[in-house]
Amino acid sequence: MLLAKTLKSSTFKLALVAIATFGLIVSAIIAYVYFATLAYVRSRLGDVGDHDSFAATIELALIAFAVLLLVLAGVAAVLVTRRTVGRIEQINATSRAIMLSGLDQRIPLRGSHDEWDSVAENLNQMLDRIETLMGEVKQVSDNVAHDLRTPLTRMRGRLEKAYHAPRNSETDAALIGDTIADLDAVLGMFTSITRISEIETRARKGGFRDLNLAEIASEVVELYDAAAEQDGTRLTLAGEKNVPVTGDRDLLFDAIANLVDNAIKHGRTSGRVIVTCKAGEGGAVIAVADDGPGIPADQRDHVFKRFYRLEQSRYTPGNGLGLSLVAAIARLHGAEIELSDNVPGLEFKLTFPSTKG
Known part of the structure; x- marks a missing residue:
C-alpha cells in the first residue's frame, strides 16, 4: 500500500522529472565523449586498425553505464520518495487520530534528527501548546461559571423573596440597590475580560x-x-x-x-x-x-x-x-x-x- 502511494505521490513524479532531466544531460555528455573519442582515435590511427570493433566496445560500455545510472537513479528516487511518503503518512495518521480521539496523540520521532524529526517535534510542541490553551480555556470557563453562579443566585433569591412579599418602599429600594451592586460586579468581570483581550491583541x-x-x-x-x-x-x-x-x-x-x-x-x-x-x-x-x-x-x-x-x-x-x-x-x-x-x-x-x- 505504501509502495502504491509512493508511485502515485507528487514527490515521486517530481523525482522522475528530475531523473529525466539528469538523464538528458548525462546522455549529451556520453554522446560528446563517444564522438570525441572516435574522432581522436581516427586522427591518431587513421584507417589502420579495427575502428568498428573499438566503437562497438565503447558503445556497449556507455550504454551499460547509462542503464546502470538510470536504474540506480530510479531505485534512489523510489527509496527517498517512499521514506518521505512514510513520514507524511505518519503525520496524517496522527492528525486523523487527534481529530477522532483528542489532543493526547503525538507524532512519533525516529531519532534520526533530520528535517522530518524537526517537523514532527515542532508539530508536537504546537499540539502541546494547543492542549495547554484548551486546558486554560476550560479552566476559565469553569471559573467564570463558578464566579457568576454566586451573584446570580443571590439576585434570584432576593427577587423571588420580594415577589412573594408585600410591597415595601424601603425594602424594595434596598433590594434594588443590592441587585445593582451584584450586576455591577458581573459587568465588571466581563469588562475586565474584554479589556485583557483588547490588550493581548495589541490594539492599543x-x-x-x-x-x-x-x-x-x-x-x-x-x-x-x-x-x-x-x-x-x-x-x-x-x-x-x-x-x-x-x-x-x-x-x-x-x-x-x-x-x-x-x-x-x-x-x-x-x-x-x-x-x-x-x-x-x-x-x-x-x-x-x-x-x-x-x-x-x-x-x-x-x-x-x-x-x-x-x-x-x-x-x-x-x-x-x-x-x-x-x-x-x-x-x-x-x-x-x-x-x-x-x-x-x-x-x-x-x-x-x-x-x-
Missing part, C-alpha cells in the same frame, strides 16, 4: 508616549492612600522622581493600581506597602512590596492566569483578573515580571525595556 500600541513612571506611580499612591489608611496600612512611594518609560499612560496606571490594590488587600493589617521606582541600566523598574503571607513558589506562575485565586484569597473581594490584566499590560510593553520574597511578604517587580536609542 498607538497610545504609546514618553512618560515618567514615577509620576504615574505617585498618582496611584495618592489615589489609594485613603483606602490604605482605612485598612491601617502605610502606603509609601520611594525611589527616583524621574524614571523615563515609553508606554500607554492609562494602561500603566491600571497595572500599578492593580498591584497596589492587591498588596493592600493581601498585606498584613496595620502593615506596610512600598512602591519603588528607579531607572536601571536595562530600563525603568517599578516594584510593589507588601508584608503579607506571600505566594508559594510553586504557585507564582499560576497567579497571572485568568480567575486563578489562592486558597487564602477565596474570601477576599476580587475576581482573579487583576494580575491577568497586569501580565497583559506587561507583555504589551515588553516588560518582565518578577515575583520574589520580601521576607515577610511578596514583591512584584516590573522591568521595562530601555528607552535609549
Whole structure:
C-alpha cells in the first residue's frame, strides 16, 4: 500500500522529472565523449586498425553505464520518495487520530534528527501548546461559571423573596440597590475580560508616549492612600522622581493600581506597602512590596492566569483578573515580571525595556 502511494505521490513524479532531466544531460555528455573519442582515435590511427570493433566496445560500455545510472537513479528516487511518503503518512495518521480521539496523540520521532524529526517535534510542541490553551480555556470557563453562579443566585433569591412579599418602599429600594451592586460586579468581570483581550491583541500600541513612571506611580499612591489608611496600612512611594518609560499612560496606571490594590488587600493589617521606582541600566523598574503571607513558589506562575485565586484569597473581594490584566499590560510593553520574597511578604517587580536609542 505504501509502495502504491509512493508511485502515485507528487514527490515521486517530481523525482522522475528530475531523473529525466539528469538523464538528458548525462546522455549529451556520453554522446560528446563517444564522438570525441572516435574522432581522436581516427586522427591518431587513421584507417589502420579495427575502428568498428573499438566503437562497438565503447558503445556497449556507455550504454551499460547509462542503464546502470538510470536504474540506480530510479531505485534512489523510489527509496527517498517512499521514506518521505512514510513520514507524511505518519503525520496524517496522527492528525486523523487527534481529530477522532483528542489532543493526547503525538507524532512519533525516529531519532534520526533530520528535517522530518524537526517537523514532527515542532508539530508536537504546537499540539502541546494547543492542549495547554484548551486546558486554560476550560479552566476559565469553569471559573467564570463558578464566579457568576454566586451573584446570580443571590439576585434570584432576593427577587423571588420580594415577589412573594408585600410591597415595601424601603425594602424594595434596598433590594434594588443590592441587585445593582451584584450586576455591577458581573459587568465588571466581563469588562475586565474584554479589556485583557483588547490588550493581548495589541490594539492599543498607538497610545504609546514618553512618560515618567514615577509620576504615574505617585498618582496611584495618592489615589489609594485613603483606602490604605482605612485598612491601617502605610502606603509609601520611594525611589527616583524621574524614571523615563515609553508606554500607554492609562494602561500603566491600571497595572500599578492593580498591584497596589492587591498588596493592600493581601498585606498584613496595620502593615506596610512600598512602591519603588528607579531607572536601571536595562530600563525603568517599578516594584510593589507588601508584608503579607506571600505566594508559594510553586504557585507564582499560576497567579497571572485568568480567575486563578489562592486558597487564602477565596474570601477576599476580587475576581482573579487583576494580575491577568497586569501580565497583559506587561507583555504589551515588553516588560518582565518578577515575583520574589520580601521576607515577610511578596514583591512584584516590573522591568521595562530601555528607552535609549
